[in-house]
Amino acid sequence: DTAVSQTPKYLVTQMGNDKSIKCEQNLGHDTMYWYKQDSKKFLKIMFSYNNKELIINETVPNRFSPKSPDKAHLNLHINSLELGDSAVYFCASSQGPGSASEAFFGQGTRLTVV
Amino acid sequence: GESVGLHLPTLSVQEGDNSIINCAYSNSASDYFIWYKQESGKGPQFIIDIRSNMDKRQGQRVTVLLNKTVKHLSLQIAATQPGDSAVYFCAENRDRRALTFGSGTRLQVQP
Numbered sequence: 437d438t439a440v441s442q443t444p445k446y447l448v449t450q451m452g453n454d455k456s457i458k459c460e461q462n463l464g465h466d467t468m469y470w471y472k473q474d475s476k477k478f479l480k481i482m483f484s485y486n487n488k489e490l491i492i493n494e495t496v497p498n499r500f501s502p503k504s505p506d507k508a509h510l511n512l513h514i515n516s517l518e519l520g521d522s523a524v525y526f527c528a529s530s531q532g533p534g535s536a537s538e539a540f541f542g543q544g545t546r547l548t549v550v
Numbered sequence: 551g552e553s554v555g556l557h558l559p560t561l562s563v564q565e566g567d568n569s570i571i572n573c574a575y576s577n578s579a580s581d582y583f584i585w586y587k588q589e590s591g592k593g594p595q596f597i598i599d600i601r602s603n604m605d606k607r608q609g610q611r612v613t614v615l616l617n618k619t620v621k622h623l624s625l626q627i628a629a630t631q632p633g634d635s636a637v638y639f640c641a642e643n644r645d646r647r648a649l650t651f652g653s654g655t656r657l658q659v660q661p
Contacts, residue, residue, distance in 0.1 A: 440593075469648055477558050477637055479594070479651040492647050526593050538584055539649055541593030 439463050442527045442542035449517055450550055457512045457545045459527030467491075467532060468510035469539065470502060473524040482525075485510050486532075517549045558637070560656040569627040571655045573640030578621060580642040584649065585614060585625045589636045597625070597638075627657075635659045 442459040449455050461468060469492075470482040483502040484492035490502065499515045510527060524546050528539040563569045575583065581602040586594035600607045600614045600623075607614050613626040623640050637656050641649040 471651075477588075477654045479639065479654075481648045481650070484648050528593075537582075538596045538599060541586075541595070543593050544591075 440527055440529055440540050440542040442525075442545055444545060445543060446546050446548075448548045448550065451517055451519060453517050454513070454515045455517060455547070456514070457525055457527075457547075459510050459512070459542060461508055461527075461529040461540070463529055463540060465529040465531055465540075466507060467530050468504065468507070469528040469530075470510065470512050471526040471528060471541075473526060473544070475523070479526070483510075483512075514547075517547075519549050522547055522549045558654050558656055560658060562658045562660060563630050564660050565630060565632060567630055569625075569630045569634070569657055569659075571625045571627075571638050571657065573623040573625075573652045573655075575621050575623060575640065575642045575644075575652070576650075577642065577644040578618070580644050582643040583614070583616060583623050584641045585612075585623075586639045586641060586651075587634075587636045588639065588654075594639060630657075630659050632659045632661055 440461045467486045469484045471479050473479050482496045485504045487507050488504045501513045503511045524544045526544050527542040530539040531537045584599040585597040587597050588594045598609045598612050598614050600616050605616050611628045615624045637654045639654045640652040644650040
């Protein structure tokens with residue numbers, strides 16, 4: 437049973453398109469995150485939701501919009517994709533926001549914008 | 551061997567040797583730290599954590615040391631195996647909202 441699953445694993449798309457990445461966790465956690473990992477492997481927080489409420493929105497262009505229909509799902513929609521959006525996007529979840537507990541990560545979605 | 555995790559340096563060790571991966575954290579108010587292992591094509595996986603009221607914690611073949619005076623964290627892997635080859639990240643709960651990750655260190659284990 438996969439704890440945090442995200443789809444698709446690979447996404448290749450043209451500049452200007454709109455795409456979504458889906459994430460689901462079956463751990464019963466209250467908090468979910470999106471991280472972006474660049475080509476140098478640096479992991480940076482983008483968004484965090486706690487019980488469907490946005491608690492972190494880190495200087496991310498408003499072309500990126502997270503959506504949390506329920507606390508087990510956090511999807512990421514990206515409008516007007518740009519070359520610089522190419523990266524690996526990781527969804528994660530934890531028991532509480534930020535906090536003193538580990539975050540569990542999905543397998544990542546490698547987004548390539550051409 | 552030892553390494554400081556800046557700009558994804560690489561630490562190369564022989565199988566069976568001990569590895570030490572170092573990390574400097576930024577916020578003296580951080581009170582929780584984690585080491586993650588990321589294998590190629592996978593998401594980060596939890597290895598071990600430590601709270602600021604401790605200075606050492608041991609797991610299976612891994613030990614984390616925390617020096618709050620100089621804001622330094624290290625991960626020691628005993629008897630390094632080829633399966634330990636991965637990128638290792640330290641993370642801190644800098645602002646209590648999400649984990650903040652260091653820049654990572656690539657560990658290569660030579661057979």
